[in-house]
Amino acid sequence: MVSTTEPQRKLIIQIPCFNEADSLPVCLAELPREVSGFTQVEWLIIDDGSSDATIEVARAHGVDHVVRHAGNKGLARAFMSGLDACLRLGADVIVNTDADNQYCAADIPALTLPILEHQADLVIGARPISAIEHFSPVKKALQRLGSWVVRVASKTDVPDAPSGFRAISRAAAQRMMVFSDYTYTLETIIQAGQKNLTVVSVPIRVNADLRPSRLVKSIPSYIQRSIVTIIRIFIVYRPFRFFGSIGIALFSVGVLIGLRFLWKYVSGDGEGHVQSLILAGALLGMGFQTLLIAFVADLLSANRKLLEDMRVKVAELSKDD
Incomplete structure (x- = not known):
């Protein structure tokens, strides 16, 4: 039983979703309902215009909140819609994860700990990129390149900038603004660096691949989008x-x-x-x-x-x- 003298903190775990009816049950089954340092843990999904039974599956598996887009707006817009909803719901800390169960949910306490200890405003889960077998050599190289660009532009030391597994304090979430329609991962770190928010990384584990990445439809497309994103980052922030x-x-x-x-x-x-x-x-x-x-x-x-x-x-x- 939680002591009445313990600080009342709410954690909301948000999951952007687009046609995730098949993988979402696996992801939700791994999410915690209790996390050390929090008196409330709630789940929220952002349905980005799904045409399958994503919402029905989410509600059947106990999701507390659902945010719906009338059409597919893209991952970056889904992420921002989730942050806005979590802030309205009174979240003190927000954890973002993917619906494909790529990230190990058991690492959420490690992800939120630096925020609870007032050592960070934004915490990025650093994957063991070199050890992930389903990542091609080209994708690994682009991951490293993207992380290097972010380190230069943000003056932070983030080894895995494209990681979507991250914890965000309420104060940091209020200051986030994403201009890209493709992805939020690189831009939010650069913003945090420019706004003098403290960004740290913690090592995390990954799960087996459930489905191909939605962002990487083909290597040429991924390279093109990555280059455009990197150029836009420098134009907007430097x-x-x-x-x-x-x-x-x-x-x-x-x-x-x-x-x-x-x-x-x-x-x-x-x-x-x-x-x-x-x-x-x-x-x-x-x-x-x-x-x-x-x-x-x-x-x-x-x-x-x-x-x-x-x-x-x-x-x-x-x-x-």
């Missing part, structure tokens, strides 16, 4: 570095070509190298314009951060009212 690097590169090449023409001209051989002067002028102009874009993009990024802070403050005021 705009000055992204456009500034391009601008400096163009400007530098223009200067070098211009100096080459100037040397030829001083040596009396400039008449046959007018095309170098034209190219240098074009590169210098492009570099200067790109640097201007870098400053404008940086101002827009600062404005976005202010709007996100206003959103959090409005949410806090609404809760107080």
Whole structure:
């Protein structure tokens, strides 16, 4: 029996779902109803426009809350809908996991412990990527690349950034905003790093593969989407570095070509190298314009951060009212 002097904390475990009627029972059978440090543990699924019996299966297996999308909005939107619902339901900590039972639910206490001990705002479950047999070498390489990009952009030390098994404090969840329609995993870590939230990783176990990944429909498609996601991450969260690097590169090449023409001209051989002067002028102009874009993009990024802070403050005021 829970002591009345123990802090009242609610944990909600959310599961984004899209046509998961077959795998969901296996996943739900593993979820805990009691987790150390929490007085309430509830389950929530986000039905992302399923056409099968996902909702009926969820309710039959004791899911407490169901959020429904009228159509398929994608994993990132399902994740954010879940966070919003969990906050409205009074969650102190939110755990996100997948409906394919990829992650070992017995590791949820280890995932939430750093938050309970006030050592983290966001906890990422780090899978043993190299030991997962059903991951192809290409997918493993892309996982490592994505994690490296996130570490550079967020200034955090996350070994498995694409992992969807994560625990989020209430304060961190209130500050999350996902712009990508494809996946939330990389973007949320970068946001946490920019907002000075503490991000840590804990090792977790994985279960046997129940079905192929919905995100990885084919290796070429996965590579294309991963590259686009990585580029968008740098544009949105490091705009000055992204456009500034391009601008400096163009400007530098223009200067070098211009100096080459100037040397030829001083040596009396400039008449046959007018095309170098034209190219240098074009590169210098492009570099200067790109640097201007870098400053404008940086101002827009600062404005976005202010709007996100206003959103959090409005949410806090609404809760107080």
